[in-house]
Amino acid sequence: MPAKGKHRRPKSQRFTRSIAVVGTGGAALALPLMGATGAHAATPTATVAKTATAAPAAAKKAAGTKVYAVKAGDSLSKIADEQNVSGGWKKLYADNRSAVGSDPSLIRPGLKLTIGKKAASGSATQSSAKTTPSSTKSTTSAASAPSTSSSSGYTLPVAGATVGTGYKVAGSMWSSGYHTGVDFVVPTGTTIKAIAAGTVVSAGWGGAYGNQVVIQHADGQYSQYAHMSALSVSAGQTVTAGQQIGLSGATGNVTGPHLHFEIRTTPNYGSDVDPVAYLRSHGVAVG
Incomplete structure (x- = not known):
C-alpha cells in the first residue's frame, strides 16, 4: 500500500x-x-x-502477359519487333511453340500468341514439344502439303509464308522504279527451297540483293532468291524441287528479314516476270 x-x-x-x-x-x-x-x-x-x-x-x-491475334502479313519477327519482345522472335517462338508447331514460319491469321511469358513457362513448352517431335512434324507436313506443292513438280520457296510487298509495286527505293519480285515475310533462319528441279547458275553475294541464289529450270525460266543469311548450294549444282538451298535473312539492301523472290527470262536483273502468276500456272497456291 x-x-x-x-x-x-x-x-x-x-x-x-x-x-x-x-x-x-x-x-x-x-x-x-x-x-x-x-x-x-x-x-x-x-x-x-x-x-x-x-x-x-x-x-x-x-x-505482364497478353494475348496477340496473328494478322495477315504477320511474322514472328515482325510481331516481336512491334511488341518489344525481349529476346526477339526466338523467345516469342519458344514461348508459343506448342501453338505454332515445329516450323516458326507457319503462323496463320487468327492464331493466338502469348506475349510476356516467363522463361520457365517457355522452357516447359519446349520440353513438351521435344517429347513428341515425330507427331508434330507429321501434323505440320500434312497440313502444309496441299498449299505448298503441286503435282507438276513445283513448290513454294518458303512453306506457309504470306506475301508482303507484291510484284510491280511502284516506289523510288527500287532502281527500276518498281518492285521486280515478291517478298515473302519470314523470320531469319527460315528454310528456303528450290521451287522446281534445275541447275544453280549463281550462288553468292549479289550487291543490293545480299546473298542470293539463281536457278535455271527446264522450261528456260530462272528463279532468284535474295537477302539470304546462309547458302546451301553452289554454282553448277543440280537441285530438286523442294530441296533446301539456304536460309532466309536480311543481307543486302533491306529494312528487315524476308525472302525476295523473282522469276526471270534470263539470269540477269531486268528480265523479271510476275512470280505469283508463274507459280500459279504450275499449280502452286500462293497466299
Whole structure:
C-alpha cells in the first residue's frame, strides 16, 4: 500500500510508439496504434482498404502477359519487333511453340500468341514439344502439303509464308522504279527451297540483293532468291524441287528479314516476270 496522503498517478497505456501488423491479402501494413485520446479510427481503415485494392492490381501488372491475334502479313519477327519482345522472335517462338508447331514460319491469321511469358513457362513448352517431335512434324507436313506443292513438280520457296510487298509495286527505293519480285515475310533462319528441279547458275553475294541464289529450270525460266543469311548450294549444282538451298535473312539492301523472290527470262536483273502468276500456272497456291 502507498503511504497515506500520497497518490500514485495511474500509468497511461503508451501505444503511440507501438506497431501492429495488419494482413492485407498477403501484404504487411505497419500502423501506429493510437490511445483512446486523439485516435482517428478512419485513417487506418482507409489505408488498409487502399492497400488491399492495390495488391491485386500490382500482381496483375507484374504478370505482364497478353494475348496477340496473328494478322495477315504477320511474322514472328515482325510481331516481336512491334511488341518489344525481349529476346526477339526466338523467345516469342519458344514461348508459343506448342501453338505454332515445329516450323516458326507457319503462323496463320487468327492464331493466338502469348506475349510476356516467363522463361520457365517457355522452357516447359519446349520440353513438351521435344517429347513428341515425330507427331508434330507429321501434323505440320500434312497440313502444309496441299498449299505448298503441286503435282507438276513445283513448290513454294518458303512453306506457309504470306506475301508482303507484291510484284510491280511502284516506289523510288527500287532502281527500276518498281518492285521486280515478291517478298515473302519470314523470320531469319527460315528454310528456303528450290521451287522446281534445275541447275544453280549463281550462288553468292549479289550487291543490293545480299546473298542470293539463281536457278535455271527446264522450261528456260530462272528463279532468284535474295537477302539470304546462309547458302546451301553452289554454282553448277543440280537441285530438286523442294530441296533446301539456304536460309532466309536480311543481307543486302533491306529494312528487315524476308525472302525476295523473282522469276526471270534470263539470269540477269531486268528480265523479271510476275512470280505469283508463274507459280500459279504450275499449280502452286500462293497466299
